[in-house]
Amino acid sequence: MSDLRELYQEMILDHCKRPRNFHNLPDANRAADGFNRLCGDKLRVFVKLDDGIIKDIAFEGDGCCISKASSSMMTEALKGKTLDEAHKLFQQFHEVLTGPPDETPDAPELGKLAVFAGVREFPVRVKCATLAWHTLEAALKDEQKPVTTE
Amino acid sequence: MTRQLSKTPAPAQPPHFDVHRIREDFPILHNKVHNKTLVYLDNAATTQKPNLVINALRRYYGSENANIHRGVYLLSQLATDLYEQARRKVQRFINAAESREIIFTRGTTEAINLVASSYGRTNFKPGDQIILTGMEHLSNIVPWQIICQQTGAVLRVAPFDDNGELILDEYERLFTPRTRFVTAVHLSKSLGTINPVKRMIAIAHAHNVPVFIDGAQSIAHGPIDVQDIDADFYAFSGHKLYGPTGIGALYGKARFLEEMPPYQGGGDMIASVTFEKTEYNELPYKFEAGTPNIAGGIGLGAAIDYLTSVGLPNIVAHESRLLEYAHSRLSGIPGLRVVGTARQKGGVISFVLKGIHPHDIGTILDGDGIAVRTGHHCCQPVMDRFQIPATARASFALYNTIPEIDALADGILKVIGFLGS
Numbered sequence: 001m002s003d004l005r006e007l008y009q010e011m012i013l014d015h016c017k018r019p020r021n022f023h024n025l026p027d028a029n030r031a032a033d034g035f036n037r038l039c040g041d042k043l044r045v046f047v048k049l050d051d052g053i054i055k056d057i058a059f060e061g062d063g064c065c066i067s068k069a070s071s072s073m074m075t076e077a078l079k080g081k082t083l084d085e086a087h088k089l090f091q092q093f094h095e096v097l098t099g100p101p102d103e104t105p106d107a108p109e110l111g112k113l114a115v116f117a118g119v120r121e122f123p124v125r126v127k128c129a130t131l132a133w134h135t136l137e138a139a140l141k142d143e144q145k146p147v148t149t150e
Numbered sequence: 151m152t153r154q155l156s157k158t159p160a161p162a163q164p165p166h167f168d169v170h171r172i173r174e175d176f177p178i179l180h181n182k183v184h185n186k187t188l189v190y191l192d193n194a195a196t197t198q199k200p201n202l203v204i205n206a207l208r209r210y211y212g213s214e215n216a217n218i219h220r221g222v223y224l225l226s227q228l229a230t231d232l233y234e235q236a237r238r239k240v241q242r243f244i245n246a247a248e249s250r251e252i253i254f255t256r257g258t259t260e261a262i263n264l265v266a267s268s269y270g271r272t273n274f275k276p277g278d279q280i281i282l283t284g285m286e287h288l289s290n291i292v293p294w295q296i297i298c299q300q301t302g303a304v305l306r307v308a309p310f311d312d313n314g315e316l317i318l319d320e321y322e323r324l325f326t327p328r329t330r331f332v333t334a335v336h337l338s339k340s341l342g343t344i345n346p347v348k349r350m351i352a353i354a355h356a357h358n359v360p361v362f363i364d365g366a367q368s369i370a371h372g373p374i375d376v377q378d379i380d381a382d383f384y385a386f387s388g389h390k391l392y393g394p395t396g397i398g399a400l401y402g403k404a405r406f407l408e409e410m411p412p413y414q415g416g417g418d419m420i421a422s423v424t425f426e427k428t429e430y431n432e433l434p435y436k437f438e439a440g441t442p443n444i445a446g447g448i449g450l451g452a453a454i455d456y457l458t459s460v461g462l463p464n465i466v467a468h469e470s471r472l473l474e475y476a477h478s479r480l481s482g483i484p485g486l487r488v489v490g491t492a493r494q495k496g497g498v499i500s501f502v503l504k505g506i507h508p509h510d511i512g513t514i515l516d517g518d519g520i521a522v523r524t525g526h527h528c529c530q531p532v533m534d535r536f537q538i539p540a541t542a543r544a545s546f547a548l549y550n551t552i553p554e555i556d557a558l559a560d561g562i563l564k565v566i567g568f569l570g571s
Contacts, residue, residue, distance in 0.1 A: 003184070003517060004513075004514060004517050004568070007513065008510075008568065008569070013569070016569070017569075038525060040525060040526045040530075040533065040539035040540040041507075041509075041539065042539065062507075062539055063507060063509075064507035064508075064509035064510050065506075065507060065509075065510045065569060066509075066510070068507075122513060125509075125513060128509065
């Protein structure tokens with residue numbers, strides 16, 4: 001069970017059970033769909049982008065605990081960030097998830113998002129944690145085709 | 151394979167069947183996963199292999215390996231004999247009339263592609279109709295869609311009800327003078343439903359329509375008699391009946407196979423070749439181009455020997471007992487819903503937990519060494535029918551035990567304790 005606690009940290013469980021910004025965003029000017037073929041997770045990320053700044057961000061959909069918590073915490077982390085900052089944060093987030101299992105990640109910029117470091121012990125779940133971020137990237141690029149985690 | 155919804159304790163083990171002795175035959179079952187004894191409940195995806203099969207593969211590569219149907223030397227003759235013996239084992243196992251009606255393929259998927267391509271391309275015309283059921287595996291949908299795109303034929307889908315049972319009246323109503331073919335799954339991988347294939351085939355034959363039966367899930371879980379059900383085609387995969395991956399078989403009535411053009415060209419499938427003209431080999435070799443999976447065929451033969459020695463009626467009785475017990479244990483768990491409650495069911499139990507995603511169930515159970523499948527099981531249309539993205543699924547085999555089902559039930563309770571709100 002100790003390994004599972006690494007994956008399902010209290011903060012992740014909290015965001016999974018009570019996801020933040022979990023709704024439609026009627027005044028969004030960017031949106032994209034994400035789909036995880038492995039488990040059937042589907043989500044839609046909405047962004048209100050104003051002058052290169054993420055003014056508002058929300059998501060809808062159905063997914064596992066990891067993908068829901070990741071989506072929820074992503075929306076909290078990115079509100080008010082510039083496109084450039086958002087992109088950098090995703091890069092760091094991705095590195096933490098895919099780094100070597102025996103190294104403690106050192107990424108103070110990530111803040112709360114560092115709780116996802118435990119996912120690196122569960123390689124098949126990395127896609128769950130990154131689905132929202134890939135979908136966000138697609139929304140910011142204004143891609144019409146749904147992204148998948150493949 | 152009938153499931154009863156009684157809550158009584160599990161009935162006694164069938165006589166002449168000792169599951170603990172069976173488990174000794176499967177080395178992988180004694181492995182540890184995350185320091186826990188493996189509880190393998192993903193048998194609908196693939197089954198584990200007994201020593202008899204593993205040793206047959208080792209023996210073949212260690213002392214019997216040569217190409218078949220080619221050499222005049224002893225070793226080639228030996229390999230050929232073993233491979234053709236395996237074909238006759240398959241023939242007897244499903245009671246085909248002749249061994250030339252058994253074509254070795256890579257598995258069920260390749261068998262479906264063979265029939266769709268060879269039979270379909272020759273016989274389907276624009277506007278012709280192909281009937282299938284709503285509970286097909288993707289591999290019994292997509293090859294037919296491809297052939298429909300090439301020929302202009304169209305698919306007609308027979309629906310199933312809330313229990314996951316095919317609605318036979320609706321199936322029968324789909325037949326028109328343009329119906330050319332029926333393809334149907336025998337035992338649904340996602341729901342466990344056993345379809346009334348004998349009745350379905352009789353209905354199709356009354357309309358003069360041939361039928362393909364996808365036996366991928368049914369082959370290891372009950373006796374199959376292709377002549378009794380009167381299937382025109384029947385296919386299965388070796389790895390779902392305790393044999394190797396990459397080998398399977400297609401049964402086809404000789405009168406269909408003889409008329410059908412080859413599926414692939416290559417060595418072994420020809421009688422004579424010049425640059426002007428090729429004469430094709432006789433059945434079954436016409437459909438077996440190139441050097442086949444010889445070791446796989448021999449391993450499949452060994453798997454059939456193993457099942458025959460255990461006895462299919464014993465296996466059916468044991469798996470029914472597991473399924474009955476699992477239904478009774480799992481349906482008592484608050485918030486758990488079983489998806490697929492057909493009256494005729496094989497050893498498959500798909501379920502969802504209120505507010506908990508199957509993927510999380512799978513990860514937490516894995517922590518206890520319990521392997522279940524989570525996802526859409528390559529049956530997205532079935533998931534859409536029940537308006538769920540995915541399920542968790544436990545599927546049983548002859549080596550599973552009542553304590554393993556208890557471990558599953560305890561694991562699910564742990565998941566609820568961990569993730570339930």
